[in-house]
Amino acid sequence: MFTQLECYNIADKLIKERAMNWSGIFTLHNFTNLIDILVVWFLIYNLILMVRGTKAVQLLRGIVFILLIKIVSVWIGLSTVSWIMDQVINWGVIAIVVIFQPEIRRGLEHLGRGSLFVRGRQENEAAKKMISSLDKAIQYMSKRRIGALITIQMNTGLEEYIETGIDIDAEVSGELLINIFIPNTPLHDGAVIIKNNRVAVAAAYLPLSQSNLIPKELGTRHRAAVGISELTDAMTVVISEETGEVSITQNNELLRGMTQDDYLKYFRDQLLTDESQQTHRTLINTISAFIENHFKGGR
Template sequence: MNVNLEDGEDAMQFIVSLLTWQNLIRLIDILVIWFLIYELLILIRGTRAVQLFRGILIIILVKVVSWYVGLSTVSWLMDQVINWGVIAIVIIFQPEIRRGLEHLGRGSFFTAHQTTNETEEELIKQLDQAIQYMSKRRIGALISIQMNTGLEEYIETGIPLDADISGALLINTFIPNTPLHDGAVIIKDNRIAVAAAYLPLSDSKLIPKELGTRHRAAVGISEVTDALTIVISEETGEVSITKDNELIRNMSQSDYLKFLRAQLYKHEPQHRDNLLTKLYAKFGRRGGGRHEQK
C-alpha cells in the first residue's frame, strides 16, 4: 500500500514538474503552429495554391535529403530556390494572400455555420423554380454550388451579390441581354455569392460537339473541384448536372430533384464546425466518455 502511495506521489510530482511555465509556452507554441497550418490547408483547398504547397513540400524534402546525403551543390541550389521563391510567391499569389488576410480579419476561424435539411430544401425549392422557368423558355443558365472544395478563385472573377437564394433573382440574372447573364452564378453557404463568374473550360474530347461553352465550363469546374453545377441549354432547354467529372444530361424534374437532395441533404443536422469546436468535440467528449463509463 505504501509502495502504491509513493508511486502515486512520484507520478503527481512528475506531472507537476511538467506543468512549468516554459513547458506551457512550448505547448502553446506547438498549438499555434498546428492551428495556422490547419487554417492554411482549409484556406487553399480548391485553389491553385494547393499545387504550390505540394511543390514547396517537394523542395523541402529534396533540401533535407541532399543535406543529409552530402550533396552540397544540390543543397546550395535548393537554398537559392527557397530564398528567391519567397519573393516569387508573394508576387504570383497576391490574390490568395489577400484573401487569407481578409479571412483572418473577418474572424471566421472562430465561427461556425449550421446547415440543416430545411435550409437545403429551401435552396432546392428556389433552384427548381428557376430551372423550370428557364428550361421551358430555353433560357441558358450556369449555376455552380460550392460543396467541400472552395471556389474562391472563381468567385473573385464574378460580380458580388451576396444575396439570399431566390428563384426570381436567378431567373432575372440569366435573362438574355442583361449585364449578368454571361458567366456562372456561384452559390456558397446557401447564398448567391456572385454572378457572371468565369469557370475553367474543359479540354476533354469526350464532351459531345453539340454542347457549348456552358457545358464545357460545367465539366471544367467538376474536373478541378467537387462543385455541383447545373446547366440549362439555351438551344433545347435540356437540364444537365456535372459533379465529380461526370456530366448527366437530359434530366427530368424528378431526376434532378432526386439528385440534388442526394447530394445536398444531410442525414441529420450538422455543423460546419470551427477549429475550437472540433477540439472540444475531440478532447472534451472523450473525457466525458471516460466519466460515463465509470
C-alpha cells in the same frame, strides 16, 4: 532422436513463443498509436480540403518553405540560419494566436455551447430552401429556353473562379437567378457560383473542357460545366437555350435530359445530410470560412 514427449514439449514451447510475439503486436500501446495516426491523417485530409482553392494555400506554402529551410540548415550545420528559423517559428505561432484571438475565442464559445449541432440543422434547412429556389428558377428558364449555368461549391474551394465574377453575396432565390440569366442583361454571360447556400458571384468564368467525348451539339455552357467538374467536386446545373434541356455535371460526369424529379432527387442526395454528417460539414465549413476570410487576399 526425440521421444514423443520431448517433441510435444518443443512444439508447445514454439506455440507459446509465437503467441507471445503476436500478442505483442496487438497491445494497447500499439492500438493507441494506430488511433493517433488515423486522427492526424483525418485532420490533415480535412485541412487540405478546406484550403484547396483559397489563398490559404500560399500561407501553407510559406510555412512549408520555412520548415524546409530549418531542416536543411540543421542538416548542413548553418547554426545562424537555424536560430533565425527557430525565432520565426516561435514568434510566428504567438503572432497567429494574438492576431486571431477574437476568432479563436468565438469558435471555442460556439463549440462549448454545442452550437455546431444547431448550425448543422440550420444549414440543412437553408439547403432545402436553396433547392426550392433552384427548382423554381430551373422550371421557369427551362420552359422558356433561357440558357443558364449555375455552379454549387461542395468541398473543394472555388475562390479561383469566384474571383473572376461580379460580387453578389445574396440569398439564393428563384427570382434572383431568373433575373441574372435573362438574355441581354449585364450578368447573363458566365456562371453563377453558389457558396454556403448564398449566391457568391455572377458572370464568373469557368474552365472549358477539351474532352472529345462531349457531344458536338453541346455549346460553351456545357463545356464549362464539364470543365469545372474535371477540376473540382462542384455540382453544376446547365440549361440549354436551344432545347431547354436540364443537365448536371459533377466529378467529371455529365447527366443530360434530367426531369424535375431527377434533379430534385440529385440535389437532395448531394446537398442534404443526416445529423452526424451535418455536424462534420458544419465544423469544416466554420474553419474553412475562418481561413478564407483572413487569407483570401482582399476579397
